[in-house]
Amino acid sequence: MYFTRISIQGFSSLPDQQIELENGLNILVDRSHLWHGFMPVLLSAMLYGLSPDARNYLLPGDEEASCELLFTDRSRSYSLRVAFEPDGESVAIKAMTAPDEVLQRGNSSAAHAELAAASDTSLSIHGQEHALLGTSFRIADLRSGFDEALRSLTAERERISKVLDAVSLKALQDRAARARRLVAELNRLEREWKSIPLAGQSLGDDVMTVRSLNQHIVSLTSVISSKEEKVRNMRDQLEAARSKFDFYEYLNGIGINEINTVKRSLERKRWLLDDLEELDAEIEQTAKRIDSIFSMIGKYERLTPFLGRREMELDYLEDSLRQLEARLPVDKLQQIEAEIRVVRLQIQHFRKRRSIASVLTLLPLPFTYFWPPVALLSVVGAAFVHKYWREVTSLVNRMAEVDDRRDYLILEKNQIEARMTGLKQHINAIYEETGVTSAAELHDKIEDYQRLLSEFEDLKRKADKNEKARDELLFKLREEEQRAGVLFDRIGLSAELNAETVDRFVDMVNSRIDQERSLKELERKIEAEQSEINNLLRRVNTLQRRVDEILEVYDVRSVSELEELWDSSDAHQAKRLYDEKNEELRQLLNGQRLSDLEARIDLLSQLVPEADRDLEIQPETSLDQLEAQLESIRIRIDLLNWLKRSAMPVVVELAGEGAKDGLEMRQECVELCWMSRARQVLVLVQDESWEAAIRDVAGDLGMSTHTVTLGGYDPKTEITEV
Secondary structure (H helix, E strand, O other): OEEEEEEEEOOOOOOOEEEEOOOOEEEEEOOOOOOOOHHHHHHHHHHHOOOHHHHHHHOOOOOOEEEEEEEEEOOEEEEEEEEEEOOEEEEEEEEOOOOOOEEOOOOOHHHHHHHHHHOOOOOOOOHHHHHHOOOOEEEEEOOOOHHHHHHHHHHHHHHHHHHHHHHHHHHHHHHHHHHHHHHHHHHHHHHHHHHOOHHHHHHHHHHHHHHHHHHHHHHHHHHHHHHHHHHHHHHHHHHHHHHHHHHHHHHOOOOHHHHHHHHHHHHHHHHHHHHHHHHHHHHHHHHHHHHHHHHHHHHOHHHHHHOOHHHHHHHHHHHHHHHHHHHOOHHHHHHHHHHHHHHHHHHHHHHHHHHHHHHHHHOOHHHHHOOHHHHHHHHHHHHHHHHHHHHHHHHHHHHHHHHHHHHHHHHHHHHHHHHHHHHHHHHHHHHHHHOOOOHHHHHHHHHHHHHHHHHHHHHHHHHHHHHHHHHHHHHHHHHHHHHHHHHHHHHOOOOOOOHHHHHHHHHHHHHHHHHHHHHHHHHHHHHHHHHHHHHHHHHHHHHHHHHHHHHHHOOOOOHHHHHHHHHOOHHHHHHHHHHHHHHHHHHHHOOOOHHHHHHHHHHHHHHOOHHHOOOOOOOOOOHHHHHHHHHHHHHHHHHHHHHHHOOOOEEEEEOOOOOOOHHHHHHHHHHHHHHHOOOOEEEEEOOHHHHHHHHHHHHHOOOOEEEEEOOOOOOOOOEEEO
16 A cells, blocks of 8 residues: 555645655655654544544644545555544545545445455564664654554444434434324314314315315416417417418419429439430440541451451461471481581591501511511501591492482472462462461451451440430420429429429428418417317306305305404314414424334334433534544544555654764665565655755665655745656
């Protein structure tokens, strides 16, 4: 639990201020020395109530002050408002997270249980922690007076409850005794009334009846007068309306049906005009498209000879040309040329070897004279010469065969090229005739040409159809004009069926219909009012005959004479006293019965002991004040029960102003910071040295501090975040 805001107002010793707080360590700078000693007493008074010493300390005179404490417990925010008055206190608790749930006596149990369940830790400041801070600070633990305050509030609640029960019992007993006396007196008056002769009793009843009848007659007469005046005004309005209605005689027979007919005609005309406009646009667009297609068809006139069987002639020629191109022996000729080059190289190679072998055969012959075995080398060389001669001969034969094949392929190539030249000439002639470069292009153009021809025929049929539809629309427009023209001529309007003329027609007919309807409604109202006046007159006559009959019985001529006769009788006095006592008893019991009141007294007598029945409240204290005090005590007890398991904040005040060295001051600031980790701490300091020291230590420990400058020194409250 931690406080978020403290608002005080009306204390003469303290300035009005709103103090914003945060969870953790809060530094309250009191340069004026006004708040020291007051802060813990003020917070205890808000939580536990004002003791006599605290009242003398905070409210020395007959002052009225108020405080508001906003606190948070486990993410739920609450507002505690306390008004200190000379004769007591008023307490109100509200859950800020649920604005509609005001925690008062009637509906506070659920919220109390919720707040109590949210606070599941209980921390307190022990003597060891007091000792750690040394003598520089004075610690006020708000939980220290918790149990004593709860006991004192419980005792005070029991005392006030006993006083209220005793006072309530005494008041009920007094009411019951007085009611018994009134009942006895009413019985006596009733016996006295019954002892009066019947003539006197009936006179009183007749007087009351005549008075009631006379009052009823007067009220009915006033109502009749007002209604007659209203009927006269309505008749004048009817005459004036009829004189205006005569202006619309030429509209007789024209009503809502004719209005709807003309409106539908105008609507149909609008639709027909829209359709006619769309149709004209479509006709114009179709004509433009026909012209463009006709011009495009002229470009394809040269394709007309190819629309039949000749369409595939170019495909056949191009296929034949591709087949002839595929039959050209170009690859074979290239292979033969390559083979000729290879054979020629081989012939040259073997001729060189044959020449070398011939030289080697002849070279050893001169040496055979000197050494005959050398002749074997010439034999070997002759063998190689013979071998190479055969290779050259076979290659020459092969060369002749290859030359023959080449000549045949060249002849075949020349024949194919001659046929291809004829085909190309034929194809080029077709290209020049059709203006295309391929058979595919020819087919595309023929397809486009046929599509254009088909579209041209469709557009011509569509144009004829649109012309017929346009004639039908014009005929329907003339019919709509003639349908409304009869009515327009009758009332003197232009026969042209347009929006302005229709609006004028509708306004004229509606004015006439509204006027007729208002006349009928006015006539109906006049008839109803006149019928009601007649009924009232019959009722007045009936009542007057009843009054005359009563006056004739007592032989008097007016109601006043009958009242004088009644006032002079004894029965009148007895009846008046009886009515007065009966009214007094009714007000005393307040709708209850005497037996119920006595049963309540018996039940309360069993609950209130004899010893507690002599308690009396002070003369200056009223029952309402006691009820208010009891309600405040109940709310405060509920609050303490909620906070029973919560960790209460701690108020730490600077006790001495003596100088301390930096080490001792820092050590005590460290202890304050560590204390603020477990619960909220409010530190009141009077100079900047302690403030700066606490903030420096908190900054070194990585903790945040909240600094508030209390009022009394500076008119503006400064809030600083570290």
